[in-house]
Amino acid sequence: MKTRLRRTMMFLNAQRASLVKDAYIYKPDSIIFDLEDAVAENQKDSARIALYNALKSINYKGIELVVRINGLDTPHAKEDIRAAIAGGIHAVRVPKTETPGDIYAAEKEIEKAEREFGIEIGRTMIMGAIESPLGVINAFDIAKSSKRMMGISIGAGDYTRTMQTTRSIEGIELQGARSQLVIAARAAGIMCFDTVYTDIENTEGFINEVKLIKQLGFDGKSIISPKQIPIVHSVFAPSQSEIRRAEKTIRALKEHSQGGVGVFTVDGQMIDIAMLEGANRTIALAKASGVYEGDL
Amino acid sequence: MINKVGRDIPDEFLVNGREVFQGENYFHNKNYTKASPTVRANVDPKQEKVVPSLKEAIEKCELKDGMTISFHHHFRDGDYVVNMVVETIAEMGIKDITICASSVGDAHEPTVKHIESGVITGLSTSGIRGKIGEAVSKGLLKNVAFIRSHGGRVRAIEAGDIHIDVAFIGAPTSDAYGNARGKGGKSDCGVLSYSMVDAKYADKVVVITDCLVDFPNFPPSIQQVDVDYVVQVDEIGNPKKIANSVLRFTEDPRDLIIAEAAAQVLVNTPYFKDGFSFQTGGGGPSLAVTRFLRPYMEKQNIKMGFAIGGITKPMLDLLNDDFIRIIVDAQDFDLPSIESVNSHPRHFEISTSQYANPFNKGSFVNKLDFGILAALEIDTDFNVNVITGSDDGILRGAPGGHVDIAAGAKCSILVTPLLRTRIPTIREKVTTVTTPGESVDVVVTEVGIAINPKRQDLLEALQNIKLPLPLRTIEELKNEAYAIAGAPEEIEFEDKVVALVEYRDGTIIDVVRKIKNSD
């Protein structure tokens, strides 16, 4: 399903049995089973078979299931896709996406696998992980390259390396990429996700980064530790005052629409019909975050 | 005979008035006569109590074959006293001795060879871990062992079910006349609560210390009027293993999920109001609950009337920030607690009897609102096992205060992961019953919360609250555990009974049998 909450996308090494077996207790919105960077070269086969069996036997309680396959330029990608599709994966995350061609290549294998394993054609979504300057430049074309595209994300590790700079706490080196990606995603009508935060002990730094990317318009963030999940969900949850303003907006618009008035003031703030969508989104997010106590 | 939790207790053990478990309050209002020790009148004022060696103290106590000796476990895994005494007894050629300890564990591995050789033929204890647990499970102890809770041990001693001939009391400091304290020495433990009943009911009392101090060593936990001899040794224990320098809060995300849910259950019961009382142990999830409670207490301006434990720094923080009025202390787990009990005006040492003895006129557990407890196994009747391992049935746990707290607390909350590696903690039947289901009110796992159907009042209080985890039946939790791991096979034992599990009132709630021979 292309539209759903994806505030947290938790990476899991598919080869690690102890992590895979009950990751759902941490309640991320999505789980990304990693067959790529986390898995040693000589264990790619093992991770893939482990993924397939996990998908077939474990009840992940409605959490979205994503696989990060190896790049299409490696000998592993095709079999990764076959195993994941046969297992019923919801989305395929393509690493190091630079051009729409990378998406087409993945799509071709995905469709083949859907046919082979009797999955409804087109059901499997695609995410493009953008990790280089060329990818950033091509972000909009990548984002609209396929009907299967569900989102794009920025992968800071490889990106900063290819940009010939380093990661800093404030993240100024990511500013351009973050802005361009979120603009591209919105223009293409898909979601946008921020990169992982590796300093697990630095809670304050993490909170600041999550607040920043939320303000930039990102839909969610990649997660590498269960500890990060409640923090992201809390930052993304609308505050009670935001919820109240949204409720007032919705109710007032409903009232005034009957009277034929298009613009008016509530609590000293100008309200017009353009704000309805945002208000509805706030209420939906509040409900999904479990903080909505009203009756809309 | 089948008891109230459905366990069959062989008739051969139901002798001399011993009965099977018939309910938490079966003995309520029954009268009994307390036992009393046969003691020596130490009239001559010139008599000295300090004896140059442990051997001489044991000789003077006239310890003979077949007698019972006792120990406390305030030194935990850092204890040297039990091994020292048993070693000396063995060297002296004495045998057939019963140990009445408040707990034994990994530190006491050296006694296993003395069990095998017949020096030690009987054991009464709460905790039993490591090699000594294995030895008993293999049937190496000549007489059947007794597993008792902390409160149950005191009851058994005071009622005369067990008679202590010589009590050995390890003390961080003592003066030459036997006033002993848990503070001021090289290996402090804070309190000496477990041995207070020993001092009053044993025929002979020997204090063993590595730090002799000036007379009088006041205020004493163990009093001079009860002590026969004092022995000074080089070391009574390893200070690093007696007290953790600081007990750290768990960072395990699963433990935190469980702890947070338990805290939210707690604050939504009617007992969470100003002056409430609280107990928690030193384990991961239960300790973490303390941390999650604080914001609720701040927000609603609610303070704890008293806290009991098992005391650790997180409790002290609440005390020092005025969220707790009084701490009553029967054991300390870390250095800050050891310091606090001896210096803070609202932190008090109590005896194990005051803490949990069911047969006195009212112990602290009776006044508890909340107890947060752990478990090895819980069954669909809410019975709990905290004594035997799931996969092999070997003795490796401790009822401790579990049974007492669960019985006394208005709301007992068990916190446990649904599975430990592959092993379901929630299951059809527990391997051994230590705590009866009627004492258990709430079970919190990381996939859901189960409320004992007996507690319709709690169910009503909680069912409309938005809790972080769903309310489920205990059967549903068991089914989920079995769906994930598969239904576990029941492990097989031999017929021979190696230990009786005594409920706090002296009735037998279950038996532990010998493990099947694999060698």
Next chain:
Amino acid sequence: MILTKSAIAGTLESSDVQITIEPNHNGIELFISSIVMGQYGKQIKDVVIKTLEKLGVENAKITVVDKGALDCTIKARVECAVFRAADITENLPWGEKL
């Protein structure tokens, strides 16, 4: 399925299982050790045998060192060891024999 060499799959980490497989000529020889032998020994044996049957392996010596793995992990590690021992690296029969 014909096995041409020995292979290992899985690890000794908690919740995992290490499977060692060697080709032989006298049927299935199974050696199991587990930290949950008492409660799940039989189940572990069942899963290993069934997985081998489904893959069509008739002759092999299998050593299982289990650290509390769930059935799906045991199955996955057996499958991985078998395909490694048979030198099959692509076009695995997902959904059929797995």
